[in-house]
Amino acid sequence: METTEKPTYAQAIAELEAIVARIQDDSCEIETVKELTSRAMTLLKYCKEKLFETDESLKKLLDELDEEKQ
Numbered sequence: 530m531e532t533t534e535k536p537t538y539a540q541a542i543a544e545l546e547a548i549v550a551r552i553q554d555d556s557c558e559i560e561t562v563k564e565l566t567s568r569a570m571t572l573l574k575y576c577k578e579k580l581f582e583t584d585e586s587l588k589k590l591l592d593e594l595d596e597e598k599q
Contacts, residue, residue, distance in 0.1 A: 538579050541572045548572075 536544065548565045551557055557565075 536572075536575070538576060541576050541579075545569055545572050545576075 548569045552562055552565055
């Protein structure tokens with residue numbers, strides 16, 4: 530996956546899992562570990578952002594439901 534594309538949350542998680550597996554491989558070179566760690570950080574920030582966006586959206590929806598009940 531190109532780093533300029535925005536992955537879906539599921540794609541980002543799958544890529545993170547693949548990165549962890551590669552880093553845990555004893556044959557992984559230190560230069561590769563550095564690159565993979567950098568990519569993992571980018572993906573983690575993206576996932577965190579998506580989770581916070583989703584959380585905020587859900588809070589707004591729940592607030593709207595509470596207002597409708599009153």
